[in-house]
Amino acid sequence: MQPPAIASFSDSDESLRADVREFLDSALASYTVEYRARSWMQFDADFSRSLAQRGWVGVSVPREYGGGGRSMAARFILAEELLAAGAPVGAHWVADRQSAPVILRYGTEEQKAFYLPRICRAEAFFCIGMSEPGAGSDLASVRTRARPAGQGWVLNGGKIWTTYAHHAHYMIALVRTSGGPEDRQAGLSQMLIDLKRPGVSIRPIRDLAGDSHFAEVFFEDVELPAESLLGREGAGWEQVNAELAFERSGPERIHSSMVLAQCWLDFCRTRPGDADLQESVGRIAAWLAVARALCMSVAARLERGENPMLEASRVKDLGTQIEQQIPQWIAACLGRRPDIAAPPQLWRVLAYTEQIAPSFSLRGGTREVLRGIIARGLGLR
Amino acid sequence: MDDVFQAAMERLLNDHCPAALLREADAGTRMPAPPLWQRVADDGFLDMLVPQERGGAGLGLAEACPTLLAIGRHHPPVPLVQTLLARTALASWGEPPAGRIAIAGSPAVAAGDALSLPRVAFGASADWVLAEVAGRVAVLDASRARIDADPADGRVLADMHWPARAGEEPVPLDPDELRRLAALASCCLMAGLSLRVFEITLEYAGTRSQFGKPIARFQAIQQQLAVMAELVDAACMSAQLACQAGGPAPCALRVAAAKAVAGGIAPRLADAAHAVHGAMGITWEYDLQLYSRPLRAWRLEAGGEGYWAQRLGRALLDGADASILAFLSGPLGRVPGGQDGAPA
Numbered sequence: 001m002q003p004p005a006i007a008s009f010s011d012s013d014e015s016l017r018a019d020v021r022e023f024l025d026s027a028l029a030s031y032t033v034e035y036r037a038r039s040w041m042q043f044d045a046d047f048s049r050s051l052a053q054r055g056w057v058g059v060s061v062p063r064e065y066g067g068g069g070r071s072m073a074a075r076f077i078l079a080e081e082l083l084a085a086g087a088p089v090g091a092h093w094v095a096d097r098q099s100a101p102v103i104l105r106y107g108t109e110e111q112k113a114f115y116l117p118r119i120c121r122a123e124a125f126f127c128i129g130m131s132e133p134g135a136g137s138d139l140a141s142v143r144t145r146a147r148p149a150g151q152g153w154v155l156n157g158g159k160i161w162t163t164y165a166h167h168a169h170y171m172i173a174l175v176r177t178s179g180g181p182e183d184r185q186a187g188l189s190q191m192l193i194d195l196k197r198p199g200v201s202i203r204p205i206r207d208l209a210g211d212s213h214f215a216e217v218f219f220e221d222v223e224l225p226a227e228s229l230l231g232r233e234g235a236g237w238e239q240v241n242a243e244l245a246f247e248r249s250g251p252e253r254i255h256s257s258m259v260l261a262q263c264w265l266d267f268c269r270t271r272p273g274d275a276d277l278q279e280s281v282g283r284i285a286a287w288l289a290v291a292r293a294l295c296m297s298v299a300a301r302l303e304r305g306e307n308p309m310l311e312a313s314r315v316k317d318l319g320t321q322i323e324q325q326i327p328q329w330i331a332a333c334l335g336r337r338p339d340i341a342a343p344p345q346l347w348r349v350l351a352y353t354e355q356i357a358p359s360f361s362l363r364g365g366t367r368e369v370l371r372g373i374i375a376r377g378l379g380l381r
Numbered sequence: 382m383d384d385v386f387q388a389a390m391e392r393l394l395n396d397h398c399p400a401a402l403l404r405e406a407d408a409g410t411r412m413p414a415p416p417l418w419q420r421v422a423d424d425g426f427l428d429m430l431v432p433q434e435r436g437g438a439g440l441g442l443a444e445a446c447p448t449l450l451a452i453g454r455h456h457p458p459v460p461l462v463q464t465l466l467a468r469t470a471l472a473s474w475g476e477p478p479a480g481r482i483a484i485a486g487s488p489a490v491a492a493g494d495a496l497s498l499p500r501v502a503f504g505a506s507a508d509w510v511l512a513e514v515a516g517r518v519a520v521l522d523a524s525r526a527r528i529d530a531d532p533a534d535g536r537v538l539a540d541m542h543w544p545a546r547a548g549e550e551p552v553p554l555d556p557d558e559l560r561r562l563a564a565l566a567s568c569c570l571m572a573g574l575s576l577r578v579f580e581i582t583l584e585y586a587g588t589r590s591q592f593g594k595p596i597a598r599f600q601a602i603q604q605q606l607a608v609m610a611e612l613v614d615a616a617c618m619s620a621q622l623a624c625q626a627g628g629p630a631p632c633a634l635r636v637a638a639a640k641a642v643a644g645g646i647a648p649r650l651a652d653a654a655h656a657v658h659g660a661m662g663i664t665w666e667y668d669l670q671l672y673s674r675p676l677r678a679w680r681l682e683a684g685g686e687g688y689w690a691q692r693l694g695r696a697l698l699d700g701a702d703a704s705i706l707a708f709l710s711g712p713l714g715r716v717p718g719g720q721d722g723a724p725a
Contacts, residue, residue, distance in 0.1 A: 001579065001610065003450075003572075003617030006443075006625060008715070017710065077710075084706035261705055269698055279687055282694025285705060286641035289713045293618050311614075318611040374610055375603035378583065 001378075004311055006293055007300035013073040020081040023054065028085055036086025037259040037349045040252055041213045041356075043167050044088035048122040051082075057092050058120035061100050066117030072303045076251055076296070083255035084262070090164060090213065095119045098246040099126035099172055102190075106231030106239055111192065115170070128247075129159045129173025129193070129217070130240065137369045140184045140237065144175045144219060146191055146228075153177075153229075155193070155222040163363075165215040166202045171195055174240050177233055188236030191228050198222070209355055241309075247364045248312045251299075253319035254291045256360050257326035260353040261288075263346050264330050271340070280333040287322045295319065310377035313370045320361040327354040386429060386440070387447035393420055394455035403671045406458030406536045411528050412506040414481060417457055426461075430469040430629045437472065442631060446569070446624035450617065453573015456675055458536055460484070460503035462566040467511050469629045470562060474553050478520055480508030486563040486683030488513040488556070489521075496521075496543040502563070502682055504539035505530055513556040519549040536671075537678040557633075563683035564640045565623050565631045571643045572620035574676040575613045575650050581669050582609065582654045585661075602657060609653050612646045619643040622713075634712050637693040644686035651676050 027050065028036065035042065051057050060075040061067020068074070079097075082089050100119050103111055118124035135141045144157025159165070159173060171193045179187030195202065199222035204212040231239045261284050268277040294315045301308040327350055334342060334350070361367040375381055397417035406412060421427065430445055431437025445465075452461050460483040467482040483503045489512050490497045498504070498512055498521070505528050510521045525547055530539040583606060586597035596602045623639035626632050651673040655662045662669045680686070702708040 001576070001583075001613065003576065004614055006618065006621040014715075021707075080706060080710075084704060258705065265697070265705055268694075272698065275691055278694035278698060279691040280694065281697055282637070282690035282692065283641060283686075285697050285708060285713070286638040286690055286693055288705065289635075289638045289709050290615050290618050290622060290642045292709055292714070293622055294614060297618070314607075314611045314614055317607070318615060368604070371604045371607035372600075374607035378603075378606060378610060380586070380597045380603045380606060 004294055004297035004315075007296045009073045009077060009296070010071075013071055013077055016070075016074055016077050017081060020056070020078055021085075024081065024085045024087060028087060031086075031088070033086070033259060033263055033345050034348055034352065035088065037263075037352055038088070038090075038211070039083055039086045039256070039259065040089050040093045041163075041211065042088035043090040043164050043213070045091045045122070045125070045167075047088050048092040048125075051087075051089075051092070052120060052122035057096055057122050058100055058116065061104065061116055061120055065104075065112055066120040067100075068120075072299055076299045080251040080255060080292075083252055084258045086259035086262075091125050091167065092119070092122050094128055094163065094168075095124060095126040097250055097252075098128070098243050099170075101246050102172060102239065102243045103192075103230065105242065106190070108227070110227065111230065115192075124170060125164070125168045127162045127165045127168040127171045127195075128243075129162060129171040129175075129191075131161045132158060133160050137366055139174070139240070140188070141181050142174055142176060142188065143181065144173065146175045146177050146189070146224065148177075149223070152226045153191070153224040155191070155199075155219045155224055157219050159217045161205075161214050162217050163214050165195065165217045166204045166212075168195060171217070172230060172243075174236050177229075177236075185237035187234060188240075189233050190230040190236045190239050191224060192230050193219075193222070193224065193228065197224070207356070209352055242307075244365060245307065245309050245312055248309075248316045248370075251292070251295050253316045253364075254288060254295060254322060256320075256323040257353050257357070260330065260349050261326050263349050267342055267346050276333055276337060280329055283329060284326055287325070291315070291319045291322050310374060313365075313373045313377070316364065317361070317367055317370045317374070320367065323360045324357045327357055384444070384447055386426075386445065387451050389424065390426065390448045390451045393417070393424065394451065394457065398455045398457040400668050400671055403456065403458055403536065406506065410505065410530070412458065414506075414508075415457070415459065418459055418461075418481065421461060427464060427468055430465055431472045432629070435472045437469070440629070442624045442626045442629055443621075446621055449569035449624065450573045450576070450620060453570040453620075454577045456570065456574060456577070456672060458503065459506050462569055463503065463563070466562045466566055470554055470558065471552060478509045481506060482509045482511055482520075483507035483523065484559060484563045484566065485510055485512035486560065486567075489515075491515065491546075494545050496546050496549075498526075498541040500538045501541050502537055502567075502679075504528065504541045510541065511552070511554070511559060513559060514549055516556065517551050518554040518556055518559050519551045521549045522547065534674065534678050537675045560683050561631055561633055561636050564689065565636050567679040567682040568620045568623045568636070568639045568643045571647050571676060571679045572617045574672050574679070575616040575646070577672045578650055578654045578669065578676060579606075579609050579613045581672065582606065582657050585669075586657055589659075589661075596657070605653050605657055609650060612650050612653075616643050616646045616650070619646075634693065634696055637689045637696070638713060640684065641686045641690040641693060644680045644689070647676050647680040 055068050059068035059070045063069035146153040146155045173191050177189040199220045201218045204215045298308050428437035433439035463484045464482045468477045471477040485498050485501045507523045526541040619639040619642045623636045
């Protein structure tokens with residue numbers, strides 16, 4: 001096994017960092033820390049548009065489609081600054097991270113010209129139509145079906161756990177276009193679905209923290225025009241795996257507990273010289289430093305046009321373990337020190353992060369599925 | 382990560398560092414320099430990090446990292462990584478002592494005229510020991526010491542005792558720099574050992590059959606190996622991070638972060654490797670122990686993960702970076718013009 005090689009960003013990419021930080025310092029000043037702890041789970045269309053006005057949505061989309069035309073490294077830097085600050089980026093996040101790259105790779109010229117400039121202006125928000133009630137980890141068993149009808153398609157079925165389907169404009173869905181469930185990966189296609197079409201109904205699902213970020217989506221005889229097909233008919237499985245590589249390799253796989261970690265740092269600074277607190281903060285920083293270096297290594301390979309799917313899977317599993325450890329480390333440290341009076345916001349952010357942390361290793365492919373993919377990459381299955 | 386130095390070192394160790402050589406070190410008694418040492422010296426590896434104007438190859442630490450990991454992967458029973466680092470650190474002072482140089486991770490204990498150094502890594506196969514003595518760094522003559530090694534970790538650690546102090550020579554290094562070098566060496570060795578332990582385990586899982594098929598076909602074993610692969614990635618990235626420096630000297634913050642992570646990984650990897658191997662891995666005869674035991678031993682060398690995490694945390698808390706990301710992407714992540722980071 002060849003271990004991932006350390007990579008660094010160029011000075012021109014790094015120059016973006018200071019601008020983003022300066023903007024966020026003032027733009028986020030009025031948001032509470034509990035709000036920021038939700039970060040890419042927080043839908044805020046106005047905030048997304050304010051980023052788009054600065055050219056910070058679709059930074060790595062080519063200029064001809066309204067994007068910033070910058071490198072993947074620039075997107076990485078922008079993404080980690082937004083996430084670490086707890087910017088409410090949920091509205092445009094899916095479109096920016098995976099819908100735009102997938103449309104760029106598989107879309108027709110007309111589809112690119114139609115969707116990409118609107119994504120970059122934060123006027124078109126996307127959601128991911130993968131999971132179904134009967135198709136979770138076993139994604140190939142999707143039953144939602146698009147039948148050819150006239151020039152287009154008629155769609156029936158439904159999706160579930162779809163983040164912000166109730167606010168998004170479009171869904172890129174994995175659906176069956178031929179054969180039956182027994183055909184598994186064959187006969188699947190990706191469809192671009194306008195969620196305003198008749199026959200689409202959406203029901204938000206409340207999560208354990210009281211938020212409604214995911215939803216159930218029902219399709220009942222939804223008529224889709226021919227140009228809804230994304231990429232090649234029957235190539236849905238291959239395309240969806242390429243899409244998941246974008247989803248799995250990003251810096252959000254180490255930053256989900258970052259607002260909590262920052263809150264912890266700020267608190268620990270009020271108690272200088274405490275060895276327990278120093279060790280706790282240092283452990284968090286050390287593991288994040290190594291995980292971040294691994295993420296950068298994957299980003300550098302994506303930049304070179306390689307497909308580091310296995311490395312991305314290993315980094316995601318490791319990264320989510322660290323994200324899930326952070327609230328536990330902090331809780332253990334606070335629990336050892338009942339003599340310390342920590343501020344209420346810290347307790348609230350800790351409680352929220354601890355409760356939502358199990359989802360970190362579910363979204364984008366469960367830990368167990370990822371480990372199966374890694375094992376296959378090692379030649380074990 | 383392949384380069385000419387790494388490839389040459391791999392070849393040399395493939396030829397001259399068989400498992401039998403690692404087993405010789407188990408006696409825990411004083412070891413003469415193996416033939417391997419002369420080859421390493423003849424091929425110019427010992428001064429690969431020493432600046433060119435002082436007769437070395439002038440490699441930066443980052444460029445040398447793959448070679449240092451290759452040494453860890455074979456784990457010859459000599460302080461080779463330590464000698465490379467010590468010769469480089471001493472190059473500005475004068476001609477470093479000839480031979481094998483161990484670096485003591487803990488300070489010497491003096492009692493009257495006698496001097497003791499506990500748990501010196503590769504102390505039994507060193508000609509010299511760089512150690513902190515009464516707050517200063519000095520070179521001690523290993524040939525005059527009594528060696529007392531516990532067979533349990535004799536391959537790596539030896540207690541050394543000098544009945545009568547005999548004029549150890551002070552050198553211009555501060556004790557903190559010395560400890561940093563010892564920690565850096567342990568990070569590189571742990572990373573290389575991680576690779577080796579993983580390779581042995583992967584191969585074993587593919588050949589050992591139970592219930593009529595290789596155990597690698599069982600999901601429980603596959604998940605163990607997947608987790609091991611992730612930890613190997615992290616161990617190797619830690620070593621690369623520790624080696625990221627503008628020149629031959631390591632950055633204090635990056636070494637602290639690397640040791641805090643690699644030290645936590647080492648026992649988890651060793652445990653997983655042994656879990657997959659079953660009873661076979663516990664035997665003396667099977668080679669896994671040649672690598673899994675030192676992997677555990679290096680964890681606590683020059684301070685364990687808690688010590689280095691605390692130092693890193695103190696630097697972050699007392700430093701000027703407002704946010705964790707500013708710290709990660711600044712002092713920890715960038716190498717500005719070859720400048721060293723702030724002391725941890």
